[in-house]
Amino acid sequence: MEYDDGERATAAAERARAFVSEVLVDVERDLRSETRLPRDRLADLHDRAREYDVFGPGVPEEYGGLGLTFREQVPVLEALGRTRIGPAAAHAPPWPDEAGLYALELAATDDQRERWLRPLAEGRLRSSLAMTEPIQGGGSDPTMVRTRARKEGDEWVLDGHKWWVTGGSDSDVVLTFARTDPDAGVHDAVSCLVVPVDAPGVEVHRDIAHMSDHVAGEPVHSEMTFDEVRVPEGNLLGEPNEGFAFFQRVLAHSRVWLGIEKTGTAQRALDVAKAYATEREAFGEPLSAKQALRFEVAEAETDLHAVRLMARDVARKITEGADPRTEVAMFKYRASNAVCDVVDRAVQACGANGIGEDLPLSDFYTNVRGYRIYDGADAVHKTVVARAAFDDADPEELEPLSRFGEPNTHPRESTDG
Ligand SMILES: Cc1cc2nc3c(=O)[nH]c(=O)nc-3n(C[C@H](O)[C@H](O)[C@H](O)COP(=O)(O)OP(=O)(O)OC[C@H]3O[C@@H](n4cnc5c(N)ncnc54)[C@H](O)[C@@H]3O)c2cc1C
Incomplete structure (x- = not known):
């Protein structure tokens, strides 16, 4: 099947396909007994990805990636997705770093770009994203968010409980969805705080056991609490209270x-x-x-x-x-x-x-x-x-239809006269 992907994307997808079949399929088989991809092993795979010129398809060129647009990444991501370890191996990078990278590209200040975006883009930093909370916190309905942060001087102080944080215990920073205005309606009351996982008060309770736990390259999904965690105000990503x-x-x-x-x-x-x-x-x-x-x-x-x-x-x-x-x-x-x-x-x-x-x-x-x-x-x-x-439901659509007790509208079946 042919798609209108353009030359650059088509060529990158072909290289990605070769990387998967010539390198990764064997690694996938080896990893079946280990499941997690240790950082040193991942760094080796990144080197192999560079040999195939597929490292960082969506990572900006200034950070060593291919700098493809999201549209251009489509065939490349699909080729890498042929093995569960493909996106990580080519530093596509997979969720949640994909989300971290995109969030930082959208909103990071110059200082935040150097602290987090550059190392994340270069594969030296791991991120996670924490929204979901145990019953009765935010889940399908994120307006139920219970995690809160209050401003004290030039710091944010965070309290809350999150779970199913993909990559949580393996990550360096967790982008945390927290209510920062106790009074406003929730859509105008949430912010995104970048929290170092080793900050005092952050506790990873467990990596939750689940049905695909054993799959090669599957990330962990962690349960974590935040107890009076202090982060500098410079760790707010984006505008305050516009996090929703x-x-x-x-x-x-x-x-x-x-x-x-x-x-x-x-x-x-x-x-x-x-x-x-x-x-x-x-x-x-x-x-x-x-x-x-x-x-x-x-x-x-x-x-x-x-x-x-x-x-x-x-x-x-x-x-x-x-x-x-x-x-x-x-x-x-x-x-x-x-x-x-x-x-x-x-x-x-x-x-x-x-x-x-x-x-x-x-x-x-x-x-x-x-x-x-x-x-x-x-x-x-x-x-x-x-x-x-x-x-855009339009009651006018029914206008030409006959109603109960009204004469037929189709001339052939009209009983009038
Ligand atoms: C593998 C995995 C990775 C995840 N990674 C992350 C992560 O990195 N960060 C993070 O914050 N969260 C993560 N999550 C959590 C995920 O986003 C939530 O599980 C999801 O949003 C659903 O929330 P919940 O589990 O609380 O389900 P609930 O809100 O309890 O909903 C349960 C079920 O109710 C049904 N339902 C919900 N709303 C409606 C409706 N309006 N009408 C009818 N039925 C409805 C749906 O079938 C739903 O599955 C992850 C989850 C999994 C399984």
């Missing part, structure tokens, strides 16, 4: 970013399944000759093509500086359901091997499932789409 809209903008980027790389994961799952079905025989012919299986593959390919087109549309709009909220919501739930469905079909097509660990499919299966929940569950995004859909 700011986080939404950052998350919109992440939602699309994640869908693109998981499209690569789903496509590789499908490619493995097609290869298996071509080789495996049953009832006197290859499985790939069975129409039932061919239709499964046809539907999966069609779904992924649709997701790719949506990705390119929404990535272009974000690149152009727009805030395509409805399209992001449409993309997020459509892409997350499509990748889960495609990987599930691939598992089924491979029989027992689908859930065995010789193939990467079982890892993919457990990894993609979370994407229907994080960055906004399906229902949350459908709510956004439905709101926009009903915004």
Whole structure:
């Protein structure tokens, strides 16, 4: 399938594809017993990525990256997403550093750029992002945020409890969503504070055990508390009390970013399944000759093509500086359901091997499932789409229709006269 990605992006995607198949597929297999990517191992992979000229696709050139626009990154991220370790290995970088990088690019002061953006872009610093809180704090409904920060002199003092902080215990700084105005409506009361994870009062309680814990390269998801944590006022990112809209903008980027790389994961799952079905025989012919299986593959390919087109549309709009909220919501739930469905079909097509660990499919299966929940569950995004859909509901559309007890409007069936 051809897409209008431009020369620079197409060439970078080809290099990324070679990096994955020639280097990373073997590393992925080795890592299956280790899961976490230690920093020294990651640094080695970054060197290999530089050899393939794919290090930092979206990282500005001044920080050693390729400086591709978000739209241009689409085919590159998809190529890297063919293995779960691809984005980290090429310092794409994966969530949450992708979000950290984007947030800092949007809002960092000159001083903050040197302190955090440069080392993050160069792969020397790790970030995480903390919004979600245990019951009854912020989750699907971020207006329920309970974490608070108050200003004392030239410091912010932070108190709160967050969990599911991806990369939390491995990160150096956590971008924390906290209420900074106790009186204003929540949309005008939240700020983003950059908190060093080793600051006094920050405690990481645990990395939460979950279904894709064992997947190669899977980051940790941490539960952390903040008890009277003091950070200088220079650690406020963006404008005070404008953090709500700011986080939404950052998350919109992440939602699309994640869908693109998981499209690569789903496509590789499908490619493995097609290869298996071509080789495996049953009832006197290859499985790939069975129409039932061919239709499964046809539907999966069609779904992924649709997701790719949506990705390119929404990535272009974000690149152009727009805030395509409805399209992001449409993309997020459509892409997350499509990748889960495609990987599930691939598992089924491979029989027992689908859930065995010789193939990467079982890892993919457990990894993609979370994407229907994080960055906004399906229902949350459908709510956004439905709101926009009903915004332009027009009662006039019903005008030409007959009502109960009224004469037929179609002349042929008219009973008048
Ligand atoms: C792998 C993973 C990584 C994560 N990483 C991060 C991170 O780095 N930082 C961070 O802050 N958070 C992170 N999260 C948390 C994630 O963003 C939240 O789990 C998500 O926003 C949902 O919040 P919740 O878990 O509190 O679910 P709840 O708010 O309790 O919602 C539960 C379910 O209710 C349903 N629901 C919600 N709203 C509606 C509605 N309006 N109508 C109908 N049904 C509805 C949905 O099915 C939803 O799944 C991560 C989660 C996972 C699984």
